[in-house]
Amino acid sequence: MLGRLMQSEAVWLFSRSPAAILAAIAAVTIVLGALFAPWIAPTDPYDLSSFSLIDGLLPPVWEDGGDPRFLLGTDDQGRDMFSSILYGARLSLAIAAMAMAIALVLGVGLGLAAGYYGGRFDAVVMRIADVQLALPAILTALLIDGISRGILPRDMHDDLRLGVITVAIALSLWVNFARTARASVFVERNKDYVQAAIMMGQHPLRIMARHILPNILGPLLVIATVDLASAILLEATLSFLGVGLPADSPSLGTLIRIGMQYLLSGEWWILWIPTLFLVVLVVAINLLGDFLRDLFNPSLR
Amino acid sequence: MLEVENLTVRFRHRQGTTTAVEDVSLNVGRGEIHGLVGESGAGKSTIGAAIMGLLPAAGEIASGNLHLDDTDLRALTPMEAHRLRGKRISMIFQDPQTSLDPLMTVEAQLIETIQAHEDISTEAARRRAIELLEEIGIARAETRIRAYPHQFSGGMRQRVVIALALCTNPELIIADEPTTALDVAVQAQVLDLIRQLADTRGVGFILITHDIGVIAQVSDRVTVLRGGRVVEQGPTPQVLGAPEQPYTKALMAAVPPLDRKLDRFRLPRVAGEEEEAASASAAKEAEDWLMSGSGTGLGPALDLSDITVRFRGERRGFLGAREDFTALDGVSLSVRPGTVMGLVGESGSGKSTLAKVVAALVQPASGEMTLDGAPLPPMRSRSRHDPSRRLVQMVFQDPFSSLNARHRVLGILSEPLRLYGLETDAARRERLVRAMLALVGLPPEAADRYPHQFSGGQRQRIAVARALLSRPGLLICDEPTSALDVSIQAQVLNLLKDLQTRFGLTTLFISHNLAVVRQMSDDIAVLKDGSLVETGPSEPFFAGPQATYSQELLAQTPTVRFGPRAA
Structure with missing residues (x-):
């Protein structure tokens, strides 16, 4: 099994693409760091007793006045930046991955059905998708946030913020999946193997799931990767604007928002380090997406 | 005119190299139609691509000589080869559907090609294009020239492709399965046209096809290929009339006869070769x-x-009837x-x-x-069960x-x-x-x-x-x-x-x-x-x-x- 994998086209192309290797290393490091944050991070940024104001605004270790306890320095509260970033990335990635999963299931499901049945169902789904596309993602998120604020009691709203932001991101991403799935289904639907299945009288759900879906996974996988990067950015944007996660459970976007206050004050690390971290993460995921796209589209090689 | 000597083409890939064409020699004279026939994988198209200088990136000419009159085709710089293509060697592809640009009128495509090779005015190029279309048998060429490729039928489109190949007066035209995508009736017309062009204009043709019937109908000489090697070569009547090699005989026997009914189709299998045994x-x-x-x-x-x-x-216009x-x-x-x-x-x-x-x-x-007497429901009412x-x-x-x-x-x-x-x-x-x-x-x-x-x-x-x-x-x-x-x-x-x-x-x-x-x-x-x-x-x-x-x-x-x- 492993031997066959090592000989596969994908592995061979991967080994010849320095950008993909670097991107994979960066992405895997960050994801592992985020995943195991509670074990790696020196302090727990959520635990108010673990840091004190005395340690506030310390620069990273390599700067003058750096403290070896705080690798990347501290913020005004004396929180360790390194720990904050790991925990922040953990939250960001979790929200992005969840939103992407929801968007994937919703979009692929609707796209498959729209492409398979065509006609009125297709028209309705695709018009909804068009409307969705006309609204910028941030606007959708603000709208959902606003509505949820309006209809939910205040204390419940705080608890549900995570869910609200996830749904908001998912809603602005599903259209991509739906459109791609639908277009691919149109191509596959007319191929003889699908015609054969229809002729035999197989159940439409089975035809869609067992026959068509595996054949259109390639492009969907590419979109999923690229959209994961968008989801991370979207979450960061929303948090930056203040509709995302509250300051007591900071995601990368929240960290950047807090850091903004120190943009011109000399304490550059509070803003720049989480920003750089976010940039590296998003670029790495995008590069991996590009690599996958090339892999599934041999004409671009 | 065209001389190919001991051509060997190899393809590099991850597991090493494969030899697609090995030690193939052939000559094409003026006005001669040389047929290349063989099953898929015989290297027919690779030979055509090697002559054109259009081998895919992984392919290379390992040895052999290619000469078009005095020009050594292997010694050309990429730029010289580019100028030669279209000017002296043209190509007709299999599918006229995809070898014409659907967004350009036939006129624009012909004029573009003529002007790419010759420094003449658009008006002169247009006149030449119309003459060409008339020559290859498109009626009312003057008005039809302004049509888009999709407004022509398959056979007419293939004629346009031929006109495109002709418009620079090439010496050699490589036709790669030119009639495979066409109906028999249209195929006959296109083959007639190719024969006629070879006779009147003295253009040499390399006709690549898997269909022995096509070869028999128009070609002067034929090369039978198998696995990248020449099996038999010679004047068409001789090779197809009295084939010497068992493979040629087998290949011909495999063509089902139109004039009688056989119990079984004959397989082009040379005696002594592998016979698959089902348990x-x-x-x-x-x-x-x-x-x-x-x-x-x-x-x-x-x-x-x-x-x-x-x-x-389609609806004709916004309110028009379908x-x-x-x-x-x-x-x-x-x-x-x-x-x-x-x-x-x-x-x-x-x-x-x-x-x-x-x-x-x-x-x-x-x-x-x-x-069997029981009604067979049509699509919408035939249930899945x-x-x-x-x-x-x-x-x-x-x-x-x-x-x-x-x-x-x-x-x-x-x-x-x-x-x-x-x-x-x-x-x-x-x-x-x-x-x-x-x-x-x-x-x-x-x-x-x-x-x-x-x-x-x-x-x-x-x-x-x-x-x-x-x-x-x-x-x-x-x-x-x-x-x-x-x-x-x-x-x-x-x-x-x-x-x-x-x-x-x-x-x-x-x-x-x-x-x-x-x-x-x-x-x-x-x-x-x-x-x-x-x-x-x-x-x-x-x-x-x-x-x-x-x-x-x-x-x-x-x-x-x-x-x-x-x-």
Whole structure:
């Protein structure tokens, strides 16, 4: 099994693409760091007793006045930046991955059905998708946030913020999946193997799931990767604007928002380090997406 | 004029290199048509690409000399080679659908090409273009030139491609399967045109094709290729009239004759070469299983009466009415139990549409169908559980798209057994699938592989196995071999014929190849523009077709004139 994998086209192309290797290393490091944050991070940024104001605004270790306890320095509260970033990335990635999963299931499901049945169902789904596309993602998120604020009691709203932001991101991403799935289904639907299945009288759900879906996974996988990067950015944007996660459970976007206050004050690390971290993460995921796209589209090689 | 000496082309890839063409020499003189014939993978197109200097990046000319008059084609710089292409060597591609730019008028494409090679005014270039179109037989060239490629028919489009190849007065034209995508009638016209251009303009042609009939019809000299090597070479009448090499003989024998009916298709197999042995005992099991399901031993009778199919057309303008297209116009047809009905006609005649109506893939506007007297519901009203879903099975034209690439053969073949509840036990299903593979001449291990690991012919066998595993009564074969080489065509057709006789399958056999249809069918029906032209028993039809259209159709089919007459 492993031997066959090592000989596969994908592995061979991967080994010849320095950008993909670097991107994979960066992405895997960050994801592992985020995943195991509670074990790696020196302090727990959520635990108010673990840091004190005395340690506030310390620069990273390599700067003058750096403290070896705080690798990347501290913020005004004396929180360790390194720990904050790991925990922040953990939250960001979790929200992005969840939103992407929801968007994937919703979009692929609707796209498959729209492409398979065509006609009125297709028209309705695709018009909804068009409307969705006309609204910028941030606007959708603000709208959902606003509505949820309006209809939910205040204390419940705080608890549900995570869910609200996830749904908001998912809603602005599903259209991509739906459109791609639908277009691919149109191509596959007319191929003889699908015609054969229809002729035999197989159940439409089975035809869609067992026959068509595996054949259109390639492009969907590419979109999923690229959209994961968008989801991370979207979450960061929303948090930056203040509709995302509250300051007591900071995601990368929240960290950047807090850091903004120190943009011109000399304490550059509070803003720049989480920003750089976010940039590296998003670029790495995008590069991996590009690599996958090339892999599934041999004409671009 | 063109001299190719000891050409060897290699392709580099991850596992090393493969030799696609080995030690091939050939000459083409002025006004001469040199045919390159062979099965797929014989290196025909690679030779053409090497001469053009258009080998794919992984390919390289390992050795040999290429000369066009005094020019050494191998010594050219990329820029010189670029100027030479189009100017002195042109190319005609297989599919006129894709070799013309759909967004440019024919005029723009011709003028662009002429001006790319010559410094003349647009007006002069236009005049030249119109002359060219007239020369290749496009009527009212002056107005037609302003049309877009899609406004021409397939044959006319191929003429435009030829005009495009001619517009710089090249010395050599490489025609890569120029008529494969065309109907017989159109094919004959295009071949005539090529012959005429060679004679009047003195253009040398390299005609690449897998169809010996085409070679026999127009070429002066022929090179028979196999596995990248020259098998036989010489003047066409000599090579095809008295072939010396066993492979050439075998290749010619594999072309089904139009003028008589044989019991079996002959395989282009040279004596002593590998013969695939299917395990007989396993095949027996599948055979018994198939037999155990059928009652009378003969398939059902299929009766179609007054089938009409309309496709919705485009709206003409925003408020304009739709112009519907009538694909089938009141076709009535009876297929007797256990016999083969051959359905012939040009593309667009509605053959495939008729098959799809029976298979419930297309909804007819009107008409009745019965299967053994019981009404056969059309697409919209045929439920998924209708018994005809199992009884009516189809073998599609393209075995590369009719099998799901993501499933193993076992999964593909188990599906009908599971779906129709023919075999509920998974282990029994697997056993039966392997037995069925043996019956269609594949090793039982084939079940564990994916479709892409098989050749076209093998895939078509898998498709046949899938159809058989529903224990069908009526088999629809829609051009089952037109995507395959002659040799493989013979194997697949023999298989179909054997199975049809053994299991008494009622069969609807669709093909544009009249010779193939003659070998396969008991009855025949000729379709033209959606209407039935003639129908009746097959042998009398081929002996003396009644309708004028049928006579034309028979006359246009190219035959191997130099072929050995004795069986």
